Amino acid sequence: MNEFAVKKSNILTQYDIDNLLNRFGGKTSSYIEIVDVQKNNQIIEKYPLLSDVSRSSAMFDLSMHSK
Amino acid sequence: MRKIFIKGIKGGTGATSIVANLACALRKSDEDVIAIDLDSKSDLGLHFGLSWEHTSGWSNYLSFESALDEFHIDDDGVIFLPFGTLSANTQRINKTIESAQQLQVNDSAWLLFDCPAHQEIQDYDLSSNDIVLEVINCDSVCHGLVYRRLLQLNQCPKKWQHYFLINNYNSACELESDLLQVWQAETPLLAPVHINKDEVVKESTAFRNVAVNCAPYSVAHDDFETLASWLVTRAANND
Numbered sequence A: 001m002n003e004f005a006v007k008k009s010n011i012l013t014q015y016d017i018d019n020l021l022n023r024f025g026g027k028t029s030s031y032i033e034i035v036d037v038q039k040n041n042q043i044i045e046k047y048p049l050l051s052d053v054s055r056s057s058a059m060f061d062l063s064m065h066s067k
Numbered sequence B: 001m002r003k004i005f006i007k008g009i010k011g012g013t014g015a016t017s018i019v020a021n022l023a024c025a026l027r028k029s030d031e032d033v034i035a036i037d038l039d040s041k042s043d044l045g046l047h048f049g050l051s052w053e054h055t056s057g058w059s060n061y062l063s064f065e066s067a068l069d070e071f072h073i074d075d076d077g078v079i080f081l082p083f084g085t086l087s088a089n090t091q092r093i094n095k096t097i098e099s100a101q102q103l104q105v106n107d108s109a110w111l112l113f114d115c116p117a118h119q120e121i122q123d124y125d126l127s128s129n130d131i132v133l134e135v136i137n138c139d140s141v142c143h144g145l146v147y148r149r150l151l152q153l154n155q156c157p158k159k160w161q162h163y164f165l166i167n168n169y170n171s172a173c174e175l176e177s178d179l180l181q182v183w184q185a186e187t188p189l190l191a192p193v194h195i196n197k198d199e200v201v202k203e204s205t206a207f208r209n210v211a212v213n214c215a216p217y218s219v220a221h222d223d224f225e226t227l228a229s230w231l232v233t234r235a236a237n238n239d
Helices: A014-024 A037-046 A048-057 B015-028 B065-070 B090-100 B140-155 B174-186 B199-206 B219-238
Strands: B002-008 B033-037 B079-081 B110-115 B131-136 B161-166
Touching: A037 A048, A037 B174, A048 B140, B002 B015, B002 B219, B015 B033, B015 B110, B015 B131, B015 B199, B015 B219, B033 B090, B131 B140, B131 B219, B140 B161, B140 B174, B161 B174, B199 B219
Parallel strands: B002 B110, B002 B131, B033 B079, B033 B110, B131 B161
Antiparallel strands: none
């Protein structure tokens, strides 16, 4: 049986980025923003004050667009 | 004339240091820069080499026109105007901002205002091309204040370009690293550049100077240059 060595890395290769662009669109874009929503939620839950602010502000639409 | 209003979201965020370093960084790119102190603690001049004994400024004069002798120029060519020792109400401060715009300088000159943290930004007469940099630190108090400010901005008819600028960021601190990650992902109006914590900012002030001058190979120097470049790009978009 073959045993393959698996390289674990957090660094995205160009191949990974191309895959993400193909999957989520924006294929022609030269910029891709990757947000780890799950990790952000964990951070917010870790701190009571941040959770408090997050819960309260969720009731408002804070999306703003700078010029 | 390009106007930048810099204020801390609370006291002690380092807004005055940012005004002084940004002024020098812009000046090094051959831009004309005028920095005006609107904060009654009147310490902006110390960063530009003004002596501690010098206490007078525009607030000590009846009108802006009569205070022209209080303009100083530092070794790099940054023109600055200290606040002085008297108090000034909102009307007087707005009159000073308006008069500063009448100064005979070229159209691409930068007017930087060091605004006190306690003064509400809505009190100033701002136009759509004005940029407000509200200085924040990576701490939980600022987190709460940022979201409170976002609610305020959401409710008022915002006419200016508002950004939150992180100062004194310490990547070795877990809380700061966590907050930066959350802010970058979720917080609207966060400036795409931040200023890292660097001791040279404090040290250069002790020499009555700025980090951009004293430590050309420092992290702070690079950060302020990046900030200046970003603002030049933003201002170009406005033009």
